Amino acid sequence: MSTYSKELEVAELAVQRAALLTKKVFNEKAKGTISKDDKSPVTIGDFGAQALIIQAIKKNFPDDEVVGEEEASTLRQDHKLRDEIWALVEGTKLTDADAEKVLGGPIENVDAMLNAIDAGNSAGGSKGRIWALDPIDGTKGFLRGGQYAVCLALMVDGDVKVGVLGCPNLPVDDAAPLAADAGVGQTDSEGKGVLFSAVLGQGATSRSLGTAGLAKSQPIHMKPVKDxxxxxxxxxxxxxxxxxxxxxxxxxxxxxxxxxxxxxxxxxxxxxxxxxxxxxxxxxxxxxxxxxxxxxxxxxxxxxxxxxxxxxxxxxxxxxxxxxxxxxxxxxxxxxxxxxxxxxxxxxxxxxxx
Known part of the structure; x- marks a missing residue:
């Protein structure tokens, strides 16, 4: 059985790089928020993170499809918003050259960014290799200063094989209890930021979110519920x-x-x-x-x-x-x-x- 080792590495590094971008936006008072047709909010962070992740997928696995939450029609009309997102995307990279090389390097230009965002237009389905991407899951939490996640999963013939979550506002310590106020008033300060990963049949891990290559990981397990x-x-x-x-x-x-x-x-x-x-x-x-x-x-x-x-x-x-x-x-x-x-x-x- 394939270990999906390359897919896992690309997914983890892509989510880590995208999380860097979302953290920049999280710490700004103005997050470039617009409303979609279903009235749900989307920020410049959503667009930027989607562009970075899809670009990495397409560089490494050009024939794979992506089901992404966002699309770029608004940005093609609103050049001010487009340029704001491009500045974010252009300025976000991992500090480790080898890690960046794995991801395929930076996005070349604005048009490439827009095309990457729009490449998340797969209809999904039961056949082939399809990635499911939510560049910022929990946008309302992101806006109010709560929890959010950068989410990426690979499905093969409808079965999830690889899953990665970047959670910038969760404590790194796996043993930290879940506080009642974990959903509000959060920061991405030191000691926060976790990358969770799993491959089907190979267990789940956590590691701290970083700015370069991948940090050392450790296995995670659900807690036995005795009572x-x-x-x-x-x-x-x-x-x-x-x-x-x-x-x-x-x-x-x-x-x-x-x-x-x-x-x-x-x-x-x-x-x-x-x-x-x-x-x-x-x-x-x-x-x-x-x-x-x-x-x-x-x-x-x-x-x-x-x-x-x-x-x-x-x-x-x-x-x-x-x-x-x-x-x-x-x-x-x-x-x-x-x-x-x-x-x-x-x-x-x-x-x-x-």
């Missing part, structure tokens, strides 16, 4: 993303009294994968809403490789082969494998036996 009443739940900050009321009812039925830790982005997957939290629920708020594959692909693999189980609210594995969305799934239930069935049973009781 589920003492478990820590993670959930979305936005009530529009996950039903807080159902989450509370599930916690009550499991006799969990700790308040849930609310944070944006796939930082929730990363947090439970290394044992800082225990259970992540993303509960359906609409019968018609379909989750986007870029919001879950990397985190799903990292949690499973760390000893967890990830299904939807009906117990089905997340299916990344149906296009740009998880069209066959409803919600997400992620927990240590030993207690997942117990959590899922209560989730189904609350959601489907009302």
């Amino acid at each position: 589920i009443t003492q478990a820590t739940f993670c959930e979305s900050v936005e009530a529009g993303h996950s039903s807080h009321g159902d989450q509370s009812a599930i916690a009550t039925k499991l006799n969990i009294s700790k308040p849930s830790v609310r944070m944006d982005s796939q930082a929730k997957y990363a947090s439970i994968a290394r044992g800082a939290g225990d259970i992540y629920l993303r509960l359906p708020v609409s019968a018609t809403y379909q989750e986007k594959i870029w919001d879950h692909a990397a985190g799903d693999l990292i949690v499973r490789e760390a000893g967890g189980q990830v299904t939807d609210s009906l117990g089905r594995r997340l299916d990344f082969s149906k296009g740009r969305t998880l069209a066959e799934n409803k919600g997400v239930v992620a927990a240590p494998a030993a207690v997942h069935s117990q959590v899922l049973a209560v989730v189904m009781e609350v959601l489907y036996k009302k």
Whole structure:
């Protein structure tokens, strides 16, 4: 079996370089925010990070497709915004020459940047090599100073093989407990910034985010939950993303009294994968809403490789082969494998036996 070693190295370095760009924007008061058609925000950091990552993928794997969240039509019309993003992209590189060489070097010019952003237009599907990319997952958290993540995953014939998450505002220490205020008032100061990775069948790791080559990694594992009443739940900050009321009812039925830790982005997957939290629920708020594959692909693999189980609210594995969305799934239930069935049973009781 292929180890996907090259894919992993490119993905880790690409996410690390993109995270450098997002950190520059995070620390600015004005983040160049615009609204998309669905009213969700996008920043100059989203565009810049997408350009850097897709350029690295296309340099190394030119025939691979990319399902990316952003597209460049707005930038082709708004030259001021375009030039602002180009300045960011042009000025972001790793300080290690060998690492930059792996990524294929800098983007040549503005047009190449726009074309890279637009190369994230794959329809997805069940055949071939397709990368799922969210350049800034949790843009609202990014804007309010909370958690966010740079997310990249490789799917081969619809199955996730490689997953990488860059979480600039999580503590480097895997043993650090998940604070109740982890989703607000965060910084990317010293001691913060983690790169999480996994390859199918090879376990999951964490390492500190750096500015050059890759730092030394260590394996991560979900924490055994000996007493589920003492478990820590993670959930979305936005009530529009996950039903807080159902989450509370599930916690009550499991006799969990700790308040849930609310944070944006796939930082929730990363947090439970290394044992800082225990259970992540993303509960359906609409019968018609379909989750986007870029919001879950990397985190799903990292949690499973760390000893967890990830299904939807009906117990089905997340299916990344149906296009740009998880069209066959409803919600997400992620927990240590030993207690997942117990959590899922209560989730189904609350959601489907009302």
